[in-house]
Amino acid sequence: MYQSFIGLEVHIHLLTKTKVFCGCRSAFGDEPNTNVCPVCMGYPGVLPALNIEAMRMGCMVARALNCRIPPRTWFERKQYFYPDMPKNYQISQFASPLGQEGYLDLEDRGIRGGGRGESPKRVRIKECHLEEDAGKMIHTGTVSLLDYNRAGVSLLEIVTEPDMETGEDAEIFIQQLRRMVRYLGVCDGNMEEGSLRADANVSINLPGKGLGRKVEIKNLNSSRFVRLALNHEIVRQGERLDAGKTVVQETRLWNENRDQTEPMRTKENAQDYRYFPEPDLPVFEPDKAFLASVEAALVELPVPRMRRFETDFGLSPEQADLICDEKAQADYFEATVTAAVQRGMEKRDAAARLCNWLLTDIKHLLSREGLSPRDLPSFTLGPGRLAALAALVARGEVSLKNAREAAEAVLAEDKDPEIIIRERGWERIADPEKIAQTVNSVYTAEAAVFEEVRSAHTGGNTKRANTLTAYLVGKVLSASGGRADPGIVRSQVEALIAKPA
Numbered sequence: 001m002y003q004s005f006i007g008l009e010v011h012i013h014l015l016t017k018t019k020v021f022c023g024c025r026s027a028f029g030d031e032p033n034t035n036v037c038p039v040c041m042g043y044p045g046v047l048p049a050l051n052i053e054a055m056r057m058g059c060m061v062a063r064a065l066n067c068r069i070p071p072r073t074w075f076e077r078k079q080y081f082y083p084d085m086p087k088n089y090q091i092s093q094f095a096s097p098l099g100q101e102g103y104l105d106l107e108d109r110g111i112r113g114g115g116r117g118e119s120p121k122r123v124r125i126k127e128c129h130l131e132e133d134a135g136k137m138i139h140t141g142t143v144s145l146l147d148y149n150r151a152g153v154s155l156l157e158i159v160t161e162p163d164m165e166t167g168e169d170a171e172i173f174i175q176q177l178r179r180m181v182r183y184l185g186v187c188d189g190n191m192e193e194g195s196l197r198a199d200a201n202v203s204i205n206l207p208g209k210g211l212g213r214k215v216e217i218k219n220l221n222s223s224r225f226v227r228l229a230l231n232h233e234i235v236r237q238g239e240r241l242d243a244g245k246t247v248v249q250e251t252r253l254w255n256e257n258r259d260q261t262e263p264m265r266t267k268e269n270a271q272d273y274r275y276f277p278e279p280d281l282p283v284f285e286p287d288k289a290f291l292a293s294v295e296a297a298l299v300e301l302p303v304p305r306m307r308r309f310e311t312d313f314g315l316s317p318e319q320a321d322l323i324c325d326e327k328a329q330a331d332y333f334e335a336t337v338t339a340a341v342q343r344g345m346e347k348r349d350a351a352a353r354l355c356n357w358l359l360t361d362i363k364h365l366l367s368r369e370g371l372s373p374r375d376l377p378s379f380t381l382g383p384g385r386l387a388a389l390a391a392l393v394a395r396g397e398v399s400l401k402n403a404r405e406a407a408e409a410v411l412a413e414d415k416d417p418e419i420i421i422r423e424r425g426w427e428r429i430a431d432p433e434k435i436a437q438t439v440n441s442v443y444t445a446e447a448a449v450f451e452e453v454r455s456a457h458t459g460g461n462t463k464r465a466n467t468l469t470a471y472l473v474g475k476v477l478s479a480s481g482g483r484a485d486p487g488i489v490r491s492q493v494e495a496l497i498a499k500p501a
């Protein structure tokens, strides 16, 4: 009965080698206070210098979010005191952020309930701005420790308009954005380590009355918490309004142990920060070469890629979603299908087989080797080798069982699968005379079973006859080491059954 309005502010750590305004190393997990210098420690009289790589990565995200990059963008000082910020101000962007007025269409992955085909929900992006991160405070008992390694790390903040309505919308937004920035290679998206953090704001009101009084929820470090916290907050605010109370404009935190939001502090206004232009950094006016380098670094984004995999390769939406979760995996899949087509396989047949193979066997092999899909570019069983195996199976030249064993051997021996199959003698036997020899030896050993099948047929017990026939076919296949062509084996076994003893 109430209308809800959700906006997000997502902070991502850009994967620049150095910090945004100094030359210190930008890395997670280093010994505390080792990646620091007078600039990021905020000593008086030092001069910041813009890391152009941070600006480029920020602009890549802005473009991927359909934002406009203004001809002039600059930095402001955002004044506030906090122990993790020794300068007492943060260099950020306020009046002319690097990305402005974009949008992201929410991909319906079934979580929102609506069916595919309904028009996607568009979330407007207000801006993307570049700033420096603060240090990290670690509270242990009565002591608070400070680690300034994170102070000055390149941070991009993405601010949406309040266009989402449910926790599920916000969860999809975060997941989609996370996959996007990982595809672009500008952020590792690791929410546990804080390289992607989200603050949410939410208000509710009677339909048609516009925005209600806004509550902010800070420091949500998983997309699931974003969903839970927002849905909880929408219910809480609704109950207050139902009871004739008002919603207090405040900042709240998600308490994951109690599954509820709790008040943190009342909200400062933007004016409290006393923004003013950073005098030590020049205005940034992107030239043609810079803008061209941004465009050149953009890659096909996850959503269009999934759609293409569905139409070009015949993958189901679920398969496309799984394959495209990691860019390296999608790249590997596509390269393997291309290599299989070059070996004469039909594209969709190759895609169907390889998709299964990738999501089961290859996934298993990777995890056994202690690797992840991100390691696929240097995987010993590369696209050419996997395509060769798939083509051999498709042509019936190798059994699936032997192909699986060959995949393992490729990893162990770093040889091409064709060589391994030749060395092991795993080529499929399709020569009827060779197969007849094996069938005959099984006939001798299992004469009683053959007799039983015949009497089952005579007695009209087809089910029993079929079971026993399958048993005999299996015996021959296993006697051939899984190499005999199953079709030929079956017809020879059936011929022997039909022949009176």
Ligand SMILES: [Zn+2]
Pocket (backbone or CB within 6 Å): 019, 022, 023, 024, 035, 036, 037, 038, 039, 040, 041, 152
């Ligand atoms: Zn520094």
